[in-house]
Amino acid sequence: MKKKTILKTIVIAGHFIAIMLICKPAFSQYIGQYQIEMTKRSEITAKAQSFNLQDVRLLDSRFKQNMERDAKWMLSISNASLLHTWRLNAGIASNAKPLGGWESPNCELRGHTMGHILSGLALMYASTGEIVYKQKADSLVTALAECQQVLDEGGYLSAFPKQFVNRAIKGEWVWAPWYTIHKVMAGLIDMYLYTGNKQALDIAEKMSGWAFHKLEPLTPQQLATMEKTEFGGMSEVAYNLYAITGNKNDKRLAELFYHHAILDPLANKEDKLAGVHANTQIPKIIGAARGYELTHDDTLKTIAEFFWQTVIDHHTFATGGNSDQEFFFTPDQISKHITATTTETCNTYNMLKLTRHLFAWTADVKYADYYERALYNHILPSQEAESGMVTYLQSLKPGLFKTYSSHDDSFWCCVGTSFENHAKYAESIYYHTDNGIYVNLFIPSELNWGEKGFKIVQQTRYPEESVTNLTVKEAPSHIPFSLYIRYPHWATSGAKITINGKAVKISEKPGSYIELKRVWKTGDEVAVSFPMSLRLIPANDNAKVAAIAYGPLLLAGDMGTGGINPPAPFARDQLEFVKYNIPEDVISSLTVKKRKLTEWLTPLVGKQLTFETKDVAARPITLIPYYQIDKQRYVLYWNLK
Incomplete structure:
Protein backbone atom coordinates (compact mmCIF):
# COMPACT_ATOMS: atom_id res chain seq x y z
CA MET A 1 0.00 0.00 0.00
CA LYS A 2 1.47 3.35 -1.04
CA LYS A 3 1.93 5.98 1.63
CA LYS A 4 -0.90 8.48 1.53
CA THR A 5 -1.99 11.38 3.61
CA ILE A 6 -4.23 10.02 6.30
CA LEU A 7 -6.65 12.02 8.31
CA LYS A 8 -8.40 10.48 11.21
CA THR A 9 -11.76 11.90 10.39
CA ILE A 10 -13.83 9.92 12.76
CA VAL A 11 -13.47 9.96 16.49
CA ILE A 12 -13.14 6.52 17.95
CA ALA A 13 -14.80 7.31 21.27
CA GLY A 14 -14.64 3.62 21.87
CA HIS A 15 -16.39 2.56 18.77
CA PHE A 16 -14.63 2.76 15.42
CA ILE A 17 -11.57 4.07 13.67
CA ALA A 18 -12.47 5.12 10.17
CA ILE A 19 -9.19 6.42 8.86
CA MET A 20 -9.88 8.41 5.73
CA LEU A 21 -7.19 8.54 3.06
CA ILE A 22 -6.87 11.94 1.44
CA CYS A 23 -4.46 13.77 -0.82
CA LYS A 24 -5.37 17.40 -0.16
CA PRO A 25 -5.24 19.74 2.83
CA ALA A 26 -8.96 20.10 3.41
CA PHE A 27 -11.96 18.04 2.46
CA SER A 28 -15.48 17.05 3.34
CA GLN A 29 -16.36 13.45 4.12
CA TYR A 30 -19.86 12.14 4.38
CA ILE A 31 -20.48 9.71 7.20
CA GLY A 32 -23.95 8.27 7.11
CA GLN A 33 -26.24 11.20 6.30
CA TYR A 34 -24.20 14.16 7.48
CA GLN A 35 -21.05 16.05 6.64
CA ILE A 36 -17.97 16.82 8.67
CA GLU A 37 -15.65 19.65 7.64
CA MET A 38 -12.07 18.80 8.45
CA THR A 39 -8.64 20.34 8.20
CA LYS A 40 -5.46 18.39 7.62
CA ARG A 41 -3.82 17.38 10.91
CA SER A 42 -1.17 14.75 10.27
CA GLU A 43 0.32 12.13 8.01
CA ILE A 44 0.77 8.50 9.02
CA THR A 45 0.63 5.24 7.18
CA ALA A 46 -2.28 2.95 7.98
CA LYS A 47 -2.68 -0.64 6.88
CA ALA A 48 -6.42 -1.09 7.46
CA GLN A 49 -9.47 1.10 7.76
CA SER A 50 -12.66 0.49 9.65
CA PHE A 51 -16.00 0.53 7.92
CA ASN A 52 -18.62 2.89 9.26
CA LEU A 53 -21.20 1.20 11.45
CA GLN A 54 -23.83 2.25 8.92
CA ASP A 55 -22.17 -0.07 6.38
CA VAL A 56 -22.65 -3.24 8.42
CA ARG A 57 -25.88 -4.86 9.59
CA LEU A 58 -26.03 -7.78 12.00
CA LEU A 59 -28.08 -10.81 11.05
CA ASP A 60 -29.66 -13.10 13.62
CA SER A 61 -27.23 -14.48 16.20
CA ARG A 62 -26.47 -14.21 19.90
CA PHE A 63 -24.77 -10.91 19.08
CA LYS A 64 -27.89 -9.40 17.56
CA GLN A 65 -30.00 -10.76 20.42
CA ASN A 66 -27.67 -9.09 22.92
CA MET A 67 -27.96 -5.86 20.94
CA GLU A 68 -31.75 -6.02 21.02
CA ARG A 69 -31.82 -6.58 24.79
CA ASP A 70 -29.45 -3.65 25.21
CA ALA A 71 -31.67 -1.43 23.07
CA LYS A 72 -34.77 -2.37 25.03
CA TRP A 73 -33.06 -1.46 28.29
CA MET A 74 -31.81 1.92 27.08
CA LEU A 75 -35.20 2.87 25.67
CA SER A 76 -36.91 1.92 28.94
CA ILE A 77 -34.88 4.38 31.04
CA SER A 78 -36.78 7.63 31.55
CA ASN A 79 -35.18 10.73 30.07
CA ALA A 80 -36.60 12.75 32.96
CA SER A 81 -34.83 10.49 35.44
CA LEU A 82 -31.57 10.62 33.50
CA LEU A 83 -31.76 14.42 33.51
CA HIS A 84 -32.88 14.80 37.12
CA THR A 85 -29.49 15.56 38.75
CA TRP A 86 -28.36 17.61 35.75
CA ARG A 87 -31.36 19.88 36.11
CA LEU A 88 -31.00 20.17 39.86
CA ASN A 89 -27.35 21.16 39.48
CA ALA A 90 -28.36 23.86 37.00
CA GLY A 91 -31.11 25.15 39.30
CA ILE A 92 -33.90 23.84 37.09
CA ALA A 93 -36.86 22.30 38.92
CA SER A 94 -37.26 18.54 38.58
CA ASN A 95 -39.59 16.15 40.34
CA ALA A 96 -38.57 13.11 38.30
CA LYS A 97 -37.87 9.81 40.00
CA PRO A 98 -34.12 9.71 40.72
CA LEU A 99 -32.06 6.83 39.43
CA GLY A 100 -30.26 4.69 42.00
CA GLY A 101 -26.81 3.28 42.60
CA TRP A 102 -24.00 5.27 41.06
CA GLU A 103 -26.56 7.72 39.62
CA SER A 104 -28.26 8.55 42.90
CA PRO A 105 -28.36 12.29 43.76
CA ASN A 106 -25.82 11.87 46.58
CA CYS A 107 -23.28 9.92 44.52
CA GLU A 108 -20.28 11.96 43.40
CA LEU A 109 -20.04 10.03 40.13
CA ARG A 110 -23.60 10.95 39.15
CA GLY A 111 -24.00 11.87 35.50
CA HIS A 112 -21.58 9.38 33.95
CA THR A 113 -24.41 7.21 32.61
CA MET A 114 -25.71 10.11 30.53
CA GLY A 115 -22.58 9.98 28.39
CA HIS A 116 -22.81 6.21 27.92
CA ILE A 117 -26.51 6.43 27.05
CA LEU A 118 -25.81 9.09 24.42
CA SER A 119 -23.04 6.95 22.93
CA GLY A 120 -25.15 3.79 23.13
CA LEU A 121 -28.16 5.39 21.43
CA ALA A 122 -25.97 6.95 18.74
CA LEU A 123 -24.30 3.59 18.11
CA MET A 124 -27.64 1.85 18.05
CA TYR A 125 -28.95 4.34 15.50
CA ALA A 126 -25.88 3.80 13.32
CA SER A 127 -26.11 0.01 13.71
CA THR A 128 -29.81 -0.23 12.84
CA GLY A 129 -30.94 2.97 11.14
CA GLU A 130 -33.97 3.07 13.44
CA ILE A 131 -34.97 6.65 14.21
CA VAL A 132 -36.30 5.92 17.71
CA TYR A 133 -32.75 5.87 19.12
CA LYS A 134 -31.85 9.22 17.59
CA GLN A 135 -35.08 10.79 18.78
CA LYS A 136 -34.51 9.76 22.38
CA ALA A 137 -30.92 10.96 22.30
CA ASP A 138 -31.76 14.24 20.54
CA SER A 139 -34.19 15.02 23.35
CA LEU A 140 -31.43 14.47 25.92
CA VAL A 141 -29.05 16.72 24.01
CA THR A 142 -31.60 19.53 23.87
CA ALA A 143 -32.12 19.29 27.63
CA LEU A 144 -28.37 19.29 28.30
CA ALA A 145 -27.99 22.43 26.19
CA GLU A 146 -30.61 24.09 28.38
CA CYS A 147 -28.75 23.05 31.53
CA GLN A 148 -25.48 24.45 30.15
CA GLN A 149 -27.14 27.72 29.23
CA VAL A 150 -28.85 28.13 32.60
CA LEU A 151 -25.65 27.28 34.49
CA ASP A 152 -23.89 30.04 32.55
CA GLU A 153 -20.48 29.06 33.92
CA GLY A 154 -18.30 29.49 30.84
CA GLY A 155 -19.34 26.21 29.24
CA TYR A 156 -19.20 24.05 32.36
CA LEU A 157 -21.76 21.25 32.35
CA SER A 158 -22.22 18.34 34.69
CA ALA A 159 -24.64 16.75 37.14
CA PHE A 160 -22.46 17.91 40.04
CA PRO A 161 -21.03 21.32 41.03
CA LYS A 162 -17.70 22.38 39.57
CA GLN A 163 -16.28 22.43 43.10
CA PHE A 164 -15.73 18.70 42.60
CA VAL A 165 -13.13 19.59 39.98
CA ASN A 166 -11.53 22.08 42.36
CA ARG A 167 -11.17 19.32 44.92
CA ALA A 168 -9.38 17.12 42.39
CA ILE A 169 -7.00 19.97 41.56
CA LYS A 170 -6.21 20.42 45.25
CA GLY A 171 -5.59 16.70 45.68
CA GLU A 172 -8.59 16.28 47.98
CA TRP A 173 -10.64 13.10 47.83
CA VAL A 174 -13.41 13.24 45.26
CA TRP A 175 -14.85 10.53 43.06
CA ALA A 176 -13.50 11.17 39.56
CA PRO A 177 -15.20 14.34 38.22
CA TRP A 178 -13.09 14.43 35.05
CA TYR A 179 -14.01 10.80 34.40
CA THR A 180 -17.68 11.79 34.27
CA ILE A 181 -17.01 14.88 32.18
CA HIS A 182 -15.10 12.72 29.72
CA LYS A 183 -17.98 10.27 29.37
CA VAL A 184 -20.45 13.07 28.65
CA MET A 185 -18.18 14.77 26.12
CA ALA A 186 -17.60 11.42 24.40
CA GLY A 187 -21.34 10.81 24.20
CA LEU A 188 -21.94 14.26 22.74
CA ILE A 189 -19.25 13.75 20.11
CA ASP A 190 -20.76 10.38 19.22
CA MET A 191 -24.11 12.08 18.78
CA TYR A 192 -22.51 14.46 16.30
CA LEU A 193 -20.58 11.80 14.41
CA TYR A 194 -23.24 9.08 14.26
CA THR A 195 -26.44 11.13 14.08
CA GLY A 196 -25.33 14.55 12.81
CA ASN A 197 -26.56 16.42 15.90
CA LYS A 198 -24.69 19.74 15.68
CA GLN A 199 -26.08 20.95 18.99
CA ALA A 200 -24.24 18.08 20.67
CA LEU A 201 -20.96 19.23 19.13
CA ASP A 202 -21.62 22.80 20.27
CA ILE A 203 -22.13 21.63 23.87
CA ALA A 204 -18.92 19.58 23.76
CA GLU A 205 -16.92 22.49 22.34
CA LYS A 206 -18.10 24.75 25.16
CA MET A 207 -17.23 22.09 27.75
CA SER A 208 -13.77 21.75 26.24
CA GLY A 209 -13.29 25.50 26.24
CA TRP A 210 -14.19 25.68 29.92
CA ALA A 211 -11.82 22.82 30.76
CA PHE A 212 -8.95 24.37 28.80
CA HIS A 213 -9.26 27.75 30.50
CA LYS A 214 -9.56 25.99 33.86
CA LEU A 215 -6.38 23.96 33.48
CA GLU A 216 -4.07 26.01 31.27
CA PRO A 217 -2.89 28.25 34.17
CA LEU A 218 -1.99 25.28 36.39
CA THR A 219 1.62 24.40 37.09
CA PRO A 220 3.00 20.96 36.18
CA GLN A 221 2.92 20.06 39.89
CA GLN A 222 -0.73 21.06 40.17
CA LEU A 223 -1.56 18.96 37.13
CA ALA A 224 0.34 16.00 38.55
CA THR A 225 -1.61 16.32 41.80
CA MET A 226 -4.93 16.50 39.95
CA GLU A 227 -4.06 13.51 37.79
CA LYS A 228 -3.83 11.28 40.83
CA THR A 229 -7.65 11.33 40.71
CA GLU A 230 -9.09 9.13 37.95
CA PHE A 231 -9.80 11.25 34.87
CA GLY A 232 -10.89 8.66 32.33
CA GLY A 233 -10.22 9.41 28.68
CA MET A 234 -10.02 13.20 28.83
CA SER A 235 -6.96 13.19 26.57
CA GLU A 236 -8.72 10.95 24.04
CA VAL A 237 -11.90 13.00 23.91
CA ALA A 238 -9.97 16.27 23.60
CA TYR A 239 -7.91 14.86 20.72
CA ASN A 240 -11.11 13.63 19.11
CA LEU A 241 -12.64 17.08 19.38
CA TYR A 242 -9.49 18.61 17.93
CA ALA A 243 -9.81 16.25 14.94
CA ILE A 244 -13.22 17.77 14.25
CA THR A 245 -12.71 21.42 15.14
CA GLY A 246 -9.07 22.12 14.43
CA ASN A 247 -9.08 24.21 17.61
CA LYS A 248 -5.56 24.10 19.04
CA ASN A 249 -6.94 24.62 22.52
CA ASP A 250 -8.57 21.18 22.24
CA LYS A 251 -5.21 19.67 21.36
CA ARG A 252 -3.57 21.52 24.23
CA LEU A 253 -6.25 20.25 26.60
CA ALA A 254 -5.41 16.70 25.56
CA GLU A 255 -1.74 17.34 26.30
CA LEU A 256 -2.54 18.72 29.75
CA PHE A 257 -3.91 15.28 30.63
CA TYR A 258 -0.67 13.50 29.70
CA HIS A 259 -0.01 11.65 32.97
CA HIS A 260 3.77 11.49 33.27
CA ALA A 261 3.79 9.15 36.28
CA ILE A 262 2.07 6.41 34.26
CA LEU A 263 3.03 7.13 30.66
CA ASP A 264 6.73 7.94 30.98
CA PRO A 265 7.72 4.43 32.18
CA LEU A 266 5.73 2.94 29.31
CA ALA A 267 7.52 5.21 26.88
CA ASN A 268 10.75 3.71 28.27
CA LYS A 269 9.27 0.22 27.86
CA GLU A 270 9.11 -0.41 31.60
CA ASP A 271 6.32 -2.48 33.12
CA LYS A 272 5.47 -0.67 36.35
CA LEU A 273 1.79 -1.53 36.26
CA ALA A 274 1.69 -3.69 39.39
CA GLY A 275 -0.44 -2.05 42.05
CA VAL A 276 -2.10 0.56 39.84
CA HIS A 277 -5.83 0.69 39.17
CA ALA A 278 -6.22 -0.97 35.78
CA ASN A 279 -9.14 0.84 34.22
CA THR A 280 -7.86 4.21 35.37
CA GLN A 281 -4.84 3.67 33.12
CA ILE A 282 -6.21 2.06 29.94
CA PRO A 283 -8.06 5.22 28.77
CA LYS A 284 -4.80 7.16 29.14
CA ILE A 285 -3.17 4.75 26.71
CA ILE A 286 -6.07 5.14 24.28
CA GLY A 287 -5.47 8.87 24.51
CA ALA A 288 -1.82 8.31 23.65
CA ALA A 289 -2.83 6.23 20.64
CA ARG A 290 -5.21 8.94 19.47
CA GLY A 291 -2.53 11.53 20.02
CA TYR A 292 -0.08 9.59 17.85
CA GLU A 293 -2.61 9.53 15.03
CA LEU A 294 -3.00 13.30 15.12
CA THR A 295 0.56 14.40 15.96
CA HIS A 296 2.74 11.58 14.61
CA ASP A 297 4.66 11.56 17.90
CA ASP A 298 6.38 8.17 17.93
CA THR A 299 6.69 8.24 21.72
CA LEU A 300 2.90 8.04 21.96
CA LYS A 301 2.94 5.11 19.55
CA THR A 302 5.53 3.32 21.67
CA ILE A 303 3.40 3.82 24.77
CA ALA A 304 0.34 2.30 23.13
CA GLU A 305 2.10 -0.68 21.58
CA PHE A 306 4.23 -1.53 24.62
CA PHE A 307 1.31 -1.25 27.02
CA TRP A 308 -0.93 -3.49 24.90
CA GLN A 309 1.69 -6.21 24.47
CA THR A 310 2.68 -6.07 28.14
CA VAL A 311 -0.89 -6.41 29.37
CA ILE A 312 -1.67 -9.25 26.96
CA ASP A 313 1.51 -11.22 27.67
CA HIS A 314 1.82 -10.72 31.42
CA HIS A 315 -1.48 -9.53 32.93
CA THR A 316 -4.31 -11.17 30.98
CA PHE A 317 -6.48 -14.15 31.91
CA ALA A 318 -7.80 -16.74 29.47
CA THR A 319 -10.99 -14.74 29.05
CA GLY A 320 -9.10 -11.78 27.63
CA GLY A 321 -9.83 -9.80 30.79
CA ASN A 322 -7.39 -8.47 33.37
CA SER A 323 -7.09 -7.18 36.96
CA ASP A 324 -7.85 -8.46 40.45
CA GLN A 325 -9.84 -6.18 42.74
CA GLU A 326 -9.63 -3.78 39.77
CA PHE A 327 -5.82 -3.53 40.01
CA PHE A 328 -2.98 -4.82 37.90
CA PHE A 329 -0.81 -7.22 39.88
CA THR A 330 2.77 -8.46 39.63
CA PRO A 331 3.47 -9.68 36.08
CA ASP A 332 3.14 -13.39 35.36
CA GLN A 333 1.19 -14.22 38.50
CA ILE A 334 -2.10 -15.39 36.97
CA SER A 335 -2.45 -18.56 39.07
CA LYS A 336 -2.21 -16.54 42.29
CA HIS A 337 -5.18 -14.38 41.34
CA ILE A 338 -7.96 -16.85 40.57
CA THR A 339 -10.25 -14.92 42.88
CA ALA A 340 -13.79 -13.62 43.27
CA THR A 341 -12.90 -10.09 42.14
CA THR A 342 -11.20 -10.58 38.78
CA THR A 343 -11.68 -9.13 35.28
CA GLU A 344 -13.58 -5.87 35.44
CA THR A 345 -15.70 -5.65 32.29
CA CYS A 346 -14.81 -1.97 31.68
CA ASN A 347 -11.17 -2.99 31.34
CA THR A 348 -11.91 -5.20 28.37
CA TYR A 349 -14.19 -2.58 26.83
CA ASN A 350 -11.19 -0.24 26.85
CA MET A 351 -8.64 -2.86 25.78
CA LEU A 352 -10.79 -3.53 22.70
CA LYS A 353 -10.87 0.19 21.93
CA LEU A 354 -7.07 0.26 22.09
CA THR A 355 -6.84 -2.90 20.01
CA ARG A 356 -8.79 -1.26 17.19
CA HIS A 357 -6.23 1.54 16.98
CA LEU A 358 -3.32 -0.87 16.80
CA PHE A 359 -4.96 -3.09 14.20
CA ALA A 360 -5.62 -0.09 11.96
CA TRP A 361 -1.95 0.88 12.13
CA THR A 362 -0.59 -2.56 11.36
CA ALA A 363 -3.27 -5.00 10.17
CA ASP A 364 -1.45 -7.48 12.41
CA VAL A 365 -3.57 -10.57 12.94
CA LYS A 366 -2.56 -10.80 16.60
CA TYR A 367 -4.81 -7.85 17.36
CA ALA A 368 -7.76 -9.47 15.58
CA ASP A 369 -7.10 -12.74 17.40
CA TYR A 370 -7.20 -10.97 20.76
CA TYR A 371 -10.33 -9.11 19.75
CA GLU A 372 -12.13 -12.39 19.06
CA ARG A 373 -10.86 -13.91 22.31
CA ALA A 374 -12.07 -11.03 24.48
CA LEU A 375 -15.30 -10.52 22.57
CA TYR A 376 -16.47 -14.14 22.86
CA ASN A 377 -15.12 -14.82 26.33
CA HIS A 378 -15.70 -11.57 28.22
CA ILE A 379 -18.01 -9.12 26.42
CA LEU A 380 -20.54 -11.60 25.03
CA PRO A 381 -20.79 -13.42 28.41
CA SER A 382 -21.27 -10.13 30.29
CA GLN A 383 -25.00 -9.92 29.52
CA GLU A 384 -27.66 -12.05 31.19
CA ALA A 385 -29.60 -13.78 28.45
CA GLU A 386 -33.13 -13.01 29.60
CA SER A 387 -33.16 -9.63 31.34
CA GLY A 388 -30.19 -8.01 29.57
CA MET A 389 -28.57 -7.06 32.88
CA VAL A 390 -24.78 -7.01 32.90
CA THR A 391 -21.69 -7.82 34.94
CA TYR A 392 -19.12 -5.60 36.61
CA LEU A 393 -16.55 -8.19 37.68
CA GLN A 394 -16.52 -11.70 36.22
CA SER A 395 -15.25 -13.95 38.96
CA LEU A 396 -12.67 -16.65 38.34
CA LYS A 397 -13.13 -18.16 41.80
CA PRO A 398 -14.20 -21.79 41.27
CA GLY A 399 -17.88 -22.29 42.06
CA LEU A 400 -18.93 -18.65 42.23
CA PHE A 401 -21.42 -17.12 39.79
CA LYS A 402 -21.78 -13.91 37.81
CA THR A 403 -23.26 -10.91 39.60
CA TYR A 404 -25.60 -8.89 37.38
CA SER A 405 -26.82 -5.33 37.73
CA SER A 406 -30.35 -4.26 38.52
CA HIS A 407 -32.48 -2.42 35.98
CA ASP A 408 -32.42 1.06 37.51
CA ASP A 409 -30.62 0.85 40.86
CA SER A 410 -26.99 0.04 39.98
CA PHE A 411 -25.54 2.08 37.10
CA TRP A 412 -21.97 0.96 37.75
CA CYS A 413 -19.27 2.04 35.31
CA CYS A 414 -19.63 -1.35 33.61
CA VAL A 415 -23.36 -0.78 33.19
CA GLY A 416 -22.45 2.35 31.28
CA THR A 417 -19.92 0.68 29.02
CA SER A 418 -22.35 -2.19 28.45
CA PHE A 419 -24.77 0.20 26.78
CA GLU A 420 -22.03 0.73 24.20
CA ASN A 421 -20.56 -2.81 24.11
CA HIS A 422 -23.72 -4.47 22.89
CA ALA A 423 -24.61 -1.71 20.42
CA LYS A 424 -21.38 -1.89 18.42
CA TYR A 425 -20.70 -5.54 17.70
CA ALA A 426 -20.63 -4.73 13.98
CA GLU A 427 -17.68 -2.36 14.19
CA SER A 428 -14.82 -4.86 13.95
CA ILE A 429 -16.16 -7.65 11.76
CA TYR A 430 -14.70 -6.10 8.60
CA TYR A 431 -11.90 -3.69 7.73
CA HIS A 432 -10.64 -2.62 4.32
CA THR A 433 -7.75 -1.36 2.23
CA ASP A 434 -8.16 0.43 -1.10
CA ASN A 435 -8.74 -2.87 -2.85
CA GLY A 436 -9.45 -5.48 -0.25
CA ILE A 437 -11.61 -6.49 2.69
CA TYR A 438 -10.41 -8.06 5.94
CA VAL A 439 -12.85 -10.56 7.40
CA ASN A 440 -11.79 -10.52 11.05
CA LEU A 441 -14.82 -11.94 12.83
CA PHE A 442 -17.21 -14.69 11.84
CA ILE A 443 -20.51 -13.09 12.81
CA PRO A 444 -23.69 -13.23 10.69
CA SER A 445 -23.80 -9.86 8.96
CA GLU A 446 -24.17 -7.92 5.75
CA LEU A 447 -21.53 -5.49 4.51
CA ASN A 448 -22.40 -2.80 1.98
CA TRP A 449 -19.27 -0.99 0.74
CA GLY A 450 -21.14 1.63 -1.24
CA GLU A 451 -18.02 3.50 -2.34
CA LYS A 452 -16.75 0.42 -4.20
CA GLY A 453 -20.08 -1.12 -5.12
CA PHE A 454 -19.22 -4.24 -3.14
CA LYS A 455 -21.75 -6.07 -0.98
CA ILE A 456 -21.25 -9.37 0.81
CA VAL A 457 -23.38 -11.38 3.20
CA GLN A 458 -21.83 -13.59 5.86
CA GLN A 459 -24.03 -16.44 7.01
CA THR A 460 -22.78 -18.70 9.75
CA ARG A 461 -23.65 -20.52 12.96
CA TYR A 462 -20.09 -20.01 14.17
CA PRO A 463 -18.97 -20.84 16.81
CA GLU A 464 -21.62 -23.56 17.10
CA GLU A 465 -20.25 -24.72 13.75
CA SER A 466 -16.84 -24.18 12.21
CA VAL A 467 -18.06 -23.06 8.77
CA THR A 468 -18.80 -19.52 7.63
CA ASN A 469 -20.25 -18.71 4.22
CA LEU A 470 -19.65 -15.47 2.34
CA THR A 471 -21.87 -14.63 -0.62
CA VAL A 472 -21.10 -11.77 -2.98
CA LYS A 473 -24.30 -9.83 -3.58
CA GLU A 474 -22.76 -7.03 -5.61
CA ALA A 475 -19.29 -6.54 -7.07
CA PRO A 476 -17.65 -4.06 -9.46
CA SER A 477 -16.86 -5.65 -12.80
CA HIS A 478 -13.31 -6.13 -14.09
CA ILE A 479 -11.71 -4.94 -10.84
CA PRO A 480 -9.77 -7.51 -8.80
CA PHE A 481 -10.41 -7.43 -5.06
CA SER A 482 -8.87 -9.36 -2.21
CA LEU A 483 -10.68 -10.98 0.65
CA TYR A 484 -8.33 -11.41 3.59
CA ILE A 485 -9.76 -14.21 5.72
CA ARG A 486 -8.38 -14.34 9.25
CA TYR A 487 -6.74 -17.71 9.91
CA PRO A 488 -7.10 -17.89 13.71
CA HIS A 489 -4.08 -18.78 15.81
CA TRP A 490 -6.07 -21.57 17.51
CA ALA A 491 -6.96 -23.29 14.22
CA THR A 492 -4.12 -25.79 14.39
CA SER A 493 -6.24 -28.50 12.75
CA GLY A 494 -5.99 -26.66 9.45
CA ALA A 495 -8.40 -24.77 7.24
CA LYS A 496 -10.61 -25.47 4.25
CA ILE A 497 -11.84 -22.92 1.74
CA THR A 498 -13.91 -23.32 -1.40
CA ILE A 499 -14.97 -20.73 -3.97
CA ASN A 500 -18.12 -21.75 -5.80
CA GLY A 501 -17.56 -25.28 -4.60
CA LYS A 502 -13.96 -25.54 -5.83
CA ALA A 503 -11.26 -26.10 -3.20
CA VAL A 504 -8.62 -23.41 -2.72
CA LYS A 505 -5.04 -24.36 -1.96
CA ILE A 506 -3.96 -22.89 1.36
CA SER A 507 -0.29 -22.26 2.07
CA GLU A 508 -0.75 -19.88 5.00
CA LYS A 509 -0.42 -20.97 8.63
CA PRO A 510 -2.58 -20.22 11.69
CA GLY A 511 -2.10 -16.71 12.94
CA SER A 512 -2.14 -15.07 9.51
CA TYR A 513 -4.50 -14.01 6.73
CA ILE A 514 -5.53 -16.11 3.76
CA GLU A 515 -5.76 -13.86 0.71
CA LEU A 516 -8.40 -14.65 -1.91
CA LYS A 517 -7.82 -12.34 -4.87
CA ARG A 518 -9.95 -12.35 -7.99
CA VAL A 519 -12.48 -10.42 -10.01
CA TRP A 520 -15.55 -11.21 -7.98
CA LYS A 521 -18.96 -11.66 -9.54
CA THR A 522 -22.43 -11.40 -8.11
CA GLY A 523 -23.39 -14.77 -6.73
CA ASP A 524 -19.87 -15.97 -5.93
CA GLU A 525 -19.84 -18.08 -2.77
CA VAL A 526 -16.94 -18.63 -0.41
CA ALA A 527 -17.11 -21.34 2.24
CA VAL A 528 -14.51 -21.18 5.02
CA SER A 529 -13.99 -23.86 7.63
CA PHE A 530 -11.65 -23.83 10.60
CA PRO A 531 -12.09 -27.15 12.42
CA MET A 532 -12.05 -26.60 16.18
CA SER A 533 -10.19 -28.67 18.70
Missing part, protein backbone atom coordinates in the same frame (compact mmCIF):
# COMPACT_ATOMS: atom_id res chain seq x y z
CA LEU A 534 -9.72 -28.82 22.45
CA ARG A 535 -6.71 -27.15 24.07
CA LEU A 536 -5.43 -26.09 27.46
CA ILE A 537 -4.62 -22.48 28.29
CA PRO A 538 -2.20 -22.70 31.23
CA ALA A 539 -1.66 -19.85 33.65
CA ASN A 540 1.50 -17.96 32.71
CA ASP A 541 3.16 -18.91 35.98
CA ASN A 542 1.88 -22.45 36.59
CA ALA A 543 1.12 -25.05 33.94
CA LYS A 544 -0.84 -27.08 36.49
CA VAL A 545 -3.47 -24.34 36.64
CA ALA A 546 -5.25 -24.13 33.31
CA ALA A 547 -8.42 -23.16 31.50
CA ILE A 548 -9.91 -25.27 28.72
CA ALA A 549 -10.84 -23.94 25.30
CA TYR A 550 -12.49 -25.33 22.21
CA GLY A 551 -11.52 -23.29 19.18
CA PRO A 552 -12.04 -19.65 20.19
CA LEU A 553 -14.32 -20.51 23.10
CA LEU A 554 -13.44 -20.80 26.76
CA LEU A 555 -15.28 -23.74 28.30
CA ALA A 556 -16.76 -23.53 31.78
CA GLY A 557 -17.62 -26.34 34.14
CA ASP A 558 -21.35 -26.08 34.89
CA MET A 559 -21.75 -26.40 38.66
CA GLY A 560 -25.49 -25.86 38.88
CA THR A 561 -27.52 -23.29 40.81
CA GLY A 562 -27.31 -24.70 44.32
CA GLY A 563 -27.42 -22.05 47.04
CA ILE A 564 -28.09 -19.12 44.68
CA ASN A 565 -31.08 -17.52 46.34
CA PRO A 566 -32.97 -14.42 45.11
CA PRO A 567 -32.19 -11.63 44.64
CA ALA A 568 -28.93 -13.29 43.57
CA PRO A 569 -27.49 -13.17 41.00
CA PHE A 570 -28.88 -9.62 40.60
CA ALA A 571 -27.52 -6.92 42.88
CA ARG A 572 -27.32 -3.21 43.60
CA ASP A 573 -23.73 -3.56 44.81
CA GLN A 574 -21.31 -5.28 42.43
CA LEU A 575 -19.48 -6.89 45.38
CA GLU A 576 -22.62 -8.15 47.11
CA PHE A 577 -22.04 -11.84 46.42
CA VAL A 578 -18.26 -12.20 46.26
CA LYS A 579 -18.17 -13.80 49.73
CA TYR A 580 -20.96 -16.27 49.00
CA ASN A 581 -20.26 -19.72 50.34
CA ILE A 582 -19.14 -22.25 47.76
CA PRO A 583 -21.01 -25.60 47.97
CA GLU A 584 -18.87 -28.57 48.94
CA ASP A 585 -19.80 -30.46 45.78
CA VAL A 586 -18.09 -27.91 43.51
CA ILE A 587 -15.13 -29.59 41.80
CA SER A 588 -12.14 -27.60 40.59
CA SER A 589 -9.36 -30.22 40.69
CA LEU A 590 -8.95 -32.87 38.00
CA THR A 591 -6.70 -35.90 38.27
CA VAL A 592 -5.53 -36.17 34.67
CA LYS A 593 -2.21 -38.02 35.26
CA LYS A 594 -0.48 -36.57 32.20
CA ARG A 595 -3.13 -37.97 29.85
CA LYS A 596 -3.98 -36.07 26.69
CA LEU A 597 -6.90 -33.67 27.01
CA THR A 598 -8.97 -35.57 24.45
CA GLU A 599 -8.62 -38.75 26.50
CA TRP A 600 -10.52 -37.38 29.47
CA LEU A 601 -12.76 -34.72 27.91
CA THR A 602 -15.11 -35.76 25.12
CA PRO A 603 -18.08 -34.19 23.31
CA LEU A 604 -21.58 -35.19 24.38
CA VAL A 605 -23.45 -36.72 21.48
CA GLY A 606 -26.38 -34.61 20.32
CA LYS A 607 -25.37 -31.49 22.25
CA GLN A 608 -23.43 -28.79 20.46
CA LEU A 609 -20.38 -27.37 22.18
CA THR A 610 -20.98 -29.57 25.22
CA PHE A 611 -18.29 -31.80 26.70
CA GLU A 612 -18.00 -34.17 29.64
CA THR A 613 -15.07 -35.29 31.73
CA LYS A 614 -14.27 -38.97 32.19
CA ASP A 615 -12.52 -40.56 35.17
CA VAL A 616 -10.79 -37.42 36.41
CA ALA A 617 -13.09 -36.45 39.30
CA ALA A 618 -15.62 -37.96 41.70
CA ARG A 619 -18.31 -37.45 39.09
CA PRO A 620 -18.51 -36.45 35.43
CA ILE A 621 -18.45 -32.69 34.87
CA THR A 622 -20.25 -30.99 32.00
CA LEU A 623 -18.43 -28.16 30.24
CA ILE A 624 -20.14 -25.60 28.01
CA PRO A 625 -18.99 -22.31 26.43
CA TYR A 626 -18.53 -19.64 29.05
CA TYR A 627 -20.80 -17.24 27.16
CA GLN A 628 -23.64 -19.74 27.72
CA ILE A 629 -23.16 -19.62 31.49
CA ASP A 630 -26.03 -17.52 32.75
CA LYS A 631 -27.21 -17.80 36.35
CA GLN A 632 -25.34 -20.93 37.44
CA ARG A 633 -22.07 -21.54 39.25
CA TYR A 634 -19.03 -22.31 37.12
CA VAL A 635 -15.33 -23.18 37.03
CA LEU A 636 -12.96 -21.72 34.45
CA TYR A 637 -9.50 -22.48 35.82
CA TRP A 638 -8.75 -26.04 36.94
CA ASN A 639 -6.08 -27.51 39.16
CA LEU A 640 -4.59 -30.36 37.14
CA LYS A 641 -3.04 -33.25 39.02
